[in-house]
Amino acid sequence: MNLPEKFGENVFNDSVQKETLPKEVYQALRATIEAGKQLDVSIAGAVAAAMKDWAVSKGATHYTHWFQPLTGLTAEKHDSFIEPDGDKVIMRLTGKSLIVGEPDASSFPSGGSRATYMARGYTAWDPTSPAFVKEGTLYIPTIFVSYTGETLDKKGPLLRSMTALDKQAKRILRLFGVECKKVSTTVGPEQEYFLISEEEYLKRKDLQLTGRTLFGAPATRGQELEDHYFGVLKTQISEFMRDLDSELWSYGILSKTKHNEVAPAQHEMAPVFSTTNVAVDTNMLTMEIMKKVAKRHGLVCLLHEKPFEGINGSGKHNNWSMSTDSGFNLLDPGDAPEDNTLFKLVLAAVIKAVDDYQGPLRASVASAANDHRLGANEAPPAIISVYLGDQLGALVDSIVNGKEYKSGMAEKAGIGVPESPIFPKDATDRNRTSPFAFTGNKFEFRMLGSQANVSDANICLNTIVADAFEQFADELEGAKDVKKAAETLIARELKAHYRIIFNLDGYGPEWEPEAERRGLLNKKNTADAVPVLYEEKNINVFVHQGVFTREEAIARADIRLENYTKIINIEALTMLEMAKRDVIPAVSDFIGDLCGNIAAKKAVFEHIACETEKTLIKQLSSLNDAAFAACDKLEQDLARVDKDNIGSASQAMAHVIIPDMENLRKWVDEMETLTSSDYWPYPSYFDLLYSVK
């Protein structure tokens, strides 16, 4: 493969635009993209024509406005390029069809903010994310808005949050004499996933309907040997990864790193970072391509946050930073951060933002599936805190507590092998237990779920940091000596928000009570985490930064709770179906056959003991009764949930239905360990986790 040639072959990227567009059109389009200027409608026709010709040369017959409704997924409706011309057709894409589309919006979630009969929704081209051809269709990235301009998707608010941050960050930079056209936020999302055999997958209703195993006794071997992480790739996996990379590269996705993860059958792909909205689009495309490529290899790619109990689940570390159009990274501490007032100010803004808006940040990563990770000993805890590492931790300590700070703590480290070079010690060591860690020149927000659209977390981050910047800029713009005033402000803010900094083990038992003493939030599930979004302060910050209207903010919180409730409901119903129709009858059959065996044995040897059969029968009978009773309780509790009231329904799901489900699972999993595998209706964890060769 000629990689540089293959890279981006399916993308209408800058080079293709330059090659195919008339010069003035190209320049106008670049100005739109780079400076965020309004697109001149008169050039849309020329861009559309060139885009269509290029797409047709790549085999496209259709185009689609590709958008990200509040389902968290992507949506597309395909139109062909054909237009009648006498008894023939011509291929055409008009400027208008490039810029706006009108899908029927009535069947997408809107949180009750828009009556269904007013279902007019529009998609509008986002020229900052490049179009591409996939499977014979030209994909045009768009935002999705209602007739009245209300956003109905994740991308609209994301772009607004980037605009808000750009505006306020430029004010901060100007104070320090740094001029630039634009400040963009950048994101590199590290994608974790599981690969299992398709044949086994198709035998599990739970995986197919809910994305995770609702039952399943652990395999006798999990991840305790710590031998899967970075382990040698199995042939089938390695072939999948090669195929995946090749496909990702063809779409211009900067797939960089691939490796085995901690749990058996778990893997990771990390791309090189890009501008946030492009990172979001390419991550959505990456997840889709992972699933498709897996299928070609007889595999299924599971993106659920917790497909298997007892081993690690999957997340998506969101590496986040801000940089100017000339590539100056606002989170780069430089060699002497202690003298770098601008850096310290930016750092203080992020720390303040994260402390002031812990609630919305926590809510931005909350989902039914991610609830299985956060707070369990594998992902960061449900408490938001900031990790700074040794060097910056000491710097902040010196500012807040007046402790001495020695510059250049990141000295050279030798490894005691003379042939091997000395390397500079990283300024930050890794602390995998922190939800929000400074890693050199960026923050890594580690609470995101593997299947999440990363827009939600980034909308929140961009907005709250923009707000902190705004407050700082308001205060400093009038100052006679900006540097001096900034140093005073930095010290004051770091003191005020010192409680959010935690450099120790976030998994340790001391952290929860300590966090409580510090007054930090600890919301353990979605039903409890999302309601903070209705608080005045948390609505206002989004409204003030122009990211959500009040109605949009409330509608989005509603949708999160509604979605949570629906998912738990589906899981509960699936469990009931599996237990009542498959597991309980299978165990009963096994018991019946054991009884038959006793009778047969007794017929031959009158006084034979049959202890094994009798013990098994007794144990399994009482477990099956317990499982049946657990089904009954779950069913009754489910019937009592008031599904029309999302507040009380989500609470009931979290605090009544989930414990019921855990109870049912306990009995079923125990029966699995006692029932002959010939009778058990589903592939075991061993079959699921170890059948790929």
Ligand code: ADP
């Ligand atoms: P680490 O080893 O600390 O995880 P890596 O260099 O492996 O850091 O990067 C992890 C991810 O962070 C990659 O996706 C990378 O592209 C991304 N990343 C690096 N720099 C930035 C940045 N300035 N903004 C956003 N993401 C970044």
Ligand code: MG
């Ligand atoms: Mg990392």
